[in-house]
Amino acid sequence: MTAPTAPAAATREAYPVALSELVEQGIDVVALDADLSASTMGYQFGEKYPERWHSVGIAEANMVGIGAGYAATGKTAFIASFASFLPGRCFDQIRTSVAQPKGGLNVNCVASHGGVTVGEDGASAQAIEDLALMTSLIPFDVIVPADFESARQAIIAVGKTTRPSYVRTGRPKVAAIYDRSFRFEIGRANVLRPGSDVTLIACGILVGIALDAAAHLAADGISARVIDMATIKPIDRDAVLAAARETGAIVTAEEHQTHGGLGTQVARVLAETLPTPVAFVGVDRYGTSGKWDELLGYFELTPGRLSAAAKDVIARKR
Amino acid sequence: MPTTLAPVSVAELKDVAKRLRAHIVEMVYQAQSGHPGGSLSAVELGVSLFWNHLRCDPANPGWPDRDRFILSKGHATPFYYSLLAERGYFSTELLAKFRTLGSPLQGHPSMSAAPGIEMSSGSLGQGLSFAIGHALSGRLDRRDFRCWVMMGDGELNEGQVWEAAMAVPHFDLGDRIIAMVDRNGIQNDGFGDNIMKIHPPEMWRGFGWHVIECDGHDMAAVDQALSEAERPHEKPRVVVAYTVKGKGVSYMENNPSFHGKAPTKDQLAQALEEIAGGLK
Numbered sequence: 001m002t003a004p005t006a007p008a009a010a011t012r013e014a015y016p017v018a019l020s021e022l023v024e025q026g027i028d029v030v031a032l033d034a035d036l037s038a039s040t041m042g043y044q045f046g047e048k049y050p051e052r053w054h055s056v057g058i059a060e061a062n063m064v065g066i067g068a069g070y071a072a073t074g075k076t077a078f079i080a081s082f083a084s085f086l087p088g089r090c091f092d093q094i095r096t097s098v099a100q101p102k103g104g105l106n107v108n109c110v111a112s113h114g115g116v117t118v119g120e121d122g123a124s125a126q127a128i129e130d131l132a133l134m135t136s137l138i139p140f141d142v143i144v145p146a147d148f149e150s151a152r153q154a155i156i157a158v159g160k161t162t163r164p165s166y167v168r169t170g171r172p173k174v175a176a177i178y179d180r181s182f183r184f185e186i187g188r189a190n191v192l193r194p195g196s197d198v199t200l201i202a203c204g205i206l207v208g209i210a211l212d213a214a215a216h217l218a219a220d221g222i223s224a225r226v227i228d229m230a231t232i233k234p235i236d237r238d239a240v241l242a243a244a245r246e247t248g249a250i251v252t253a254e255e256h257q258t259h260g261g262l263g264t265q266v267a268r269v270l271a272e273t274l275p276t277p278v279a280f281v282g283v284d285r286y287g288t289s290g291k292w293d294e295l296l297g298y299f300e301l302t303p304g305r306l307s308a309a310a311k312d313v314i315a316r317k318r
Numbered sequence: 319m320p321t322t323l324a325p326v327s328v329a330e331l332k333d334v335a336k337r338l339r340a341h342i343v344e345m346v347y348q349a350q351s352g353h354p355g356g357s358l359s360a361v362e363l364g365v366s367l368f369w370n371h372l373r374c375d376p377a378n379p380g381w382p383d384r385d386r387f388i389l390s391k392g393h394a395t396p397f398y399y400s401l402l403a404e405r406g407y408f409s410t411e412l413l414a415k416f417r418t419l420g421s422p423l424q425g426h427p428s429m430s431a432a433p434g435i436e437m438s439s440g441s442l443g444q445g446l447s448f449a450i451g452h453a454l455s456g457r458l459d460r461r462d463f464r465c466w467v468m469m470g471d472g473e474l475n476e477g478q479v480w481e482a483a484m485a486v487p488h489f490d491l492g493d494r495i496i497a498m499v500d501r502n503g504i505q506n507d508g509f510g511d512n513i514m515k516i517h518p519p520e521m522w523r524g525f526g527w528h529v530i531e532c533d534g535h536d537m538a539a540v541d542q543a544l545s546e547a548e549r550p551h552e553k554p555r556v557v558v559a560y561t562v563k564g565k566g567v568s569y570m571e572n573n574p575s576f577h578g579k580a581p582t583k584d585q586l587a588q589a590l591e592e593i594a595g596g597l598k
Contacts, residue, residue: 067451
């Protein structure tokens with residue numbers, strides 16, 4: 001693929017853009033925020049379509065219920081907050097009011113400030129459990145886009161299904177990985193770099209870090225495949241199994257606990273079909289303040305750690 | 319489109335209430351589980367609503383302009399399912415399947431599992447929020463249906479109720495949402511006053527609502543209270559109905575142990591006899 005020329009942008013900036021595009025395409029979108037719209041960027045949609053957007057105040061549980069009620073009348077509902085509060089403050093409401101009605105109601109949760117790159121706000125604002133919670137809800141699609149363009153397309157894609165979904169966006173501006181020629185599909189992984197010795201499977205901000213790690217590994221003579229596994233659920237089994245067959249070693253990398261997120265989904269596919277050595281890179285402790293890029297270093301979500309994990313897992317190949 | 323059956327006489331409504339009470343105790347007896355107390359307390363509210371106030375069409379439960387009845391106190395399914403069956407949403411024969419394997423009539427309501435079930439509930443405190451979504455959608459689409467939300471008084475312990483209570487006047491939804499509280503004074507662990515003492519009328523007023531209080535077992539009074547709630551007012555309306563948990567069955571009345579317990583065979587016979595004899 002051609003190197004994208006788009007400027008660095010935060011994935012959360014894609015949210016209002018995607019919602020507006022959905023409305024322009026005739027989708028009956030309504031959106032809600034819970035007093036964090038300046039951060040989720042939902043307010044920009046509200047400015048454009050005031051009759052389709054409401055702030056419910058600092059009341060995430062109520063927001064979920066309102067979204068479910070909207071969806072019950074046939075609307076395509078979006079609700080937004082920080083990933084630490086959505087689902088953290090309202091998991092039961094999502095489960096009972098959204099997930100359990102037949103097939104799930106069409107409520108799409110777009111949670112910004114995912115992972116630890118929130119920055120200085122510290123541990124309470126750093127979401128490292130949201131993917132575990134949301135992948136446990138049967139009808140939900142769960143997606144963690146890596147850049148603005150994939151986030152824009154992912155949000156449009158979930159707005160066109162009738163299923164509920166969870167899309168995690170991030171706070172910091174990140175380099176573009178895709179250009180407008182990219183076509184996002186729910187449940188389809190993208191191989192960003194070919195490789196034969198090991199596969200780095202990443203989501204969100206770790207995709208760019210995995211690409212850097214692969215470049216480092218190449219300098220050491222190791223051929224690392226890089227897969228953007230934006231859709232955690234339903235996971236692209238074929239891409240995982242091809243990576244296992246063709247490279248024999250897997251590293252998963254995510255801005256989340258290693259329990260219950262991307263790594264867990266990948267490991268399950270492998271355990272069921274083709275047991276393969278896996279190294280899990282993630283965040284298994286609560287955080288601290290710091291600038292977002294300092295935090296990536298603090299939690300060792302770095303090309304260096306991914307490279308080391310790749311070498312370890314290659315050594316475990318039989 | 320059919321709407322309400324109004325005006326149905328108080329005498330007729332009382333007959334329906336008796337049938338509902340009989341269904342309730344029979345269902346819970348047959349299932350040997352379920353929640354009779356808070357079902358029996360809600361009967362007059364439900365019957366008055368479904369026969370005289372709710373604009374609905376049981377033959378067309380998805381009618382977009384229908385009024386919504388949202389049972390937020392989801393454990394009151396014996397009441398809810400008998401109400402839907404008696405009003406014609408499905409056969410009363412289905413009531414025998416309550417709480418059985420694979421039945422659409424689960425222990426707590428499962429949205430769309432049977433005609434007329436508007437919302438999945440059972441985890442308390444969520445109905446009013448759900449109603450706000452319906453109501454905002456109705457306003458956006460220029461439809462004038464109303465949402466009637468029934469809550470229990472124990473349920474008012476849940477914080478989400480008050481998130482929603484403050485949002486209804488904020489979004490100016492008073493003509494689209496009417497709340498009802500079944501104030502029976504008993505919750506799962508016992509008397510509400512011992513568990514979490516609350517003052518519903520003051521609380522609702524504090525959140526900007528117009529409170530209409532009534533004797534929840536005086537059918538004429540309930541019917542009047544719901545009529546008052548339908549009339550335009552600068553504030554949203556909540557009907558606080560003072561009720562007796564287990565109403566109509568002497569050994570269940572005001573008895574916390576029948577919040578979620580089934581009667582024995584002898585107790586069922588006694589209950590049916592008392593219900594047939596009518597309310598004291």
